[in-house]
Amino acid sequence: MEGEKVILDTSVPVPEVTQNPDVLLDTVRSVFPLDMIVGPSGYGLPVTPIRDITERELTLMVPDAKGIPLCGGIRAVVRRMKDEGFPLYFTPGVIHLSTVPACRKANRMDMGTADKVCCTALAIRNQAERYGIGYNETSFILVEVGYAFNAVIGVDGGRIVDGLGGTSGGPGFITLGNMDSELAVRLGKFPGVVLFSGGARDMSGRDDLTPEELAREHYKYPEAWNMLLESIAKGVAAMMVSVEKPREVLLSGRLARIPEIAQALEVRLARFGKVRRLERRAGVAKEAAEGAYIIGEGLLGGRYKGIVDCLELKGARGTMYDHIRLKGIKLERP
Secondary structure (H helix, E strand, O other): OOOOOOOOOOOOOOOHHHHHHHHHOOOOOOOOOOOOOOOOOOOOOOOOHHHOOOOOHHHHHHHOOOOOOOHHHHHHHHHHHHHOOOOEEEEHHHHHHOOOOOOOOOOOOOOOOOOHHHHHHHHHHHHHHHHHHOHOEEEEEEEEEEEOOEEEEEEEEEEEEEEOOOOOOOOOOOOOOOOOOHHHHHHHOOOOHHHEOOHHHHHHHHOOOHHHHHHHOOHOEEEEHHHHHHHHHHHHHHHHHOOOOOEEEEEOOOOOOOHHHHHHHHHHHHHHOEEEOOOOOOOOOOOOHHHHHHHHHOOOOOHHHHHHHHHHHOOOOOOOOOOOOOOOOOOOOO
């Protein structure tokens, strides 16, 4: 965006980027020159310019996970952007924020990735504009329902106070979410690709099932349908401990744009208060992209500086390894 004008509204499919990073790079170059790009930050970092990124920081954001093409594709894009001097900054995940009490971070790594923080920035703007309130008066539970992972983020007083990330919350459409520790022990080896299985699609018994098919024909796959919806409802119920009186529950993400799923969630979540879809100005680009613009504008001291200040993004610190309190293990840290 440039001011409030949308100058690029598109989405580049992950498989295309994985096979050819130039697809994404050329798209970005088409709107040069740019003051700032809030980049693909994975699990997140304290606000960091790309010139300061080494292989260590890259691995903190995006694991070098063999068997997961997405990770390799993002890493390749970041390296190319650094080589070409893109005005890129990386931003925090929920785990890095000082607004989240340490007790909620214990033995957690994924409380919401950097793109979920971007979605939250969009939600803060949307609620503040809708109700004519200050950014520091916003209060909501954001439900991000993606194709792979779901996340539930709690905001109180314009600050993120808690989060259930995709791998620490309930199952998503293709992912298992958090894992029973007894199962983890019995797995022995744990390849990262396991994270991308065990969700509602696998519950349906159809490897080719799409979210749209599940939504239209959920009566054929009742267990998969209920698995998906109940996991989200449980996540919101849990977040009510951290945000006791949210103004509303906001729905975001690819699956939330499917009418049948949005309507079903509105019914399931109505017990927690008002539920609505997160409003946005983009027609194609995802909520995280629009939220990234808001964060970038704020970091530059523009009209959304108040949102960046509320989120305390510039005070983000540490790594996702800092809050592990387990004994008898040795973590492989980057």
